[in-house]
Amino acid sequence: MATPKYVLMDDRIVPWNEGTVHVDTAAFKFGSAVFEGVRGYWNADQQEMYLFRMAEHMDRLVFSQRFMRYDEIITPEYVTEKTIELIRANGFQGENVHIMTTTYVAGYGGQNVTGPIGLAVTAQERPRTAKITEGISAQVSSWMRVPDNAMPMRAKVNANYQNGRLATLQANADGYDTAILLNSRGKVAEGPGMCFFMVRDGVPITPHTSSDILESITRTTVLQLLEEMGTPAVERDVDRSELVAADEAFFCGTAWEVTPITSIDKLAVGSGDVGPITKRLQERYFDVCHGTTGAHAEWRMPVYGTAKANAAE
């Protein structure tokens, strides 16, 4: 993928190479930063790009900033306006994009400084790979998900992500695509950057939100779509041994969308093929994200303002 032309730094759209942060900031030295990953979905018929559930991402960004006791909260309205400006400046057309919004402690003076706060937004094209239809392998990690009373995953703090990084690198070194982390109670938590669902006897099941997981926006979306599909999910503790009993399993998240898991710890999930509920859900999810259905228009924010009325259901 070509490097984008521009990045947003505070209130300025600058050439990509000028998107830099000083090495003495608390953000650089101690990871004092929070972020959101958002996707922009291209709709070819409408020649429009949609930001998916931008408002919910912005709400969570505010929560993460408050959680980190920032001196200043960069507002949803400001970030949204600047994100749209950045995508337009880069002129992204024809491909989905992944947007990373970071608000960070740009102050100097050590670990505990709480301001001033900087804003950086990057957006890059991110086409899907074959894995999203073929499915992936996962390893139950020997790394434990960080517990809520240590570094809660509920806040999207950059430093949290070293936990998932260790699990991913271990899984990759052992020949798996990714990891499933258990929490301090030994129950299934989530993947390094995505939530976990499985299906047993036709019933989708996902760990509840007190499982040391991120309160994922895609998870909420999936819960609603499953309900609408007539296969509502149960939110509860998931035991490790249940992973072997699952008929289907998938990850979900902004970056991972709905990605089937076809094996866990080298044991096939169900038949080893992508399961029927997972497949139907994935198709529905893509339709809703791209706006190829009129359903849930409230979740899509047009970037270019050229969108025609959404097609009827």
Ligand SMILES: Cc1ncc(COP(=O)(O)O)c(C=O)c1O
């Ligand atoms: C740890 C973790 N869990 C789950 C998710 C999925 O969250 P969302 O659907 O809000 O992108 C993410 C996404 O960034 C994540 O980092």
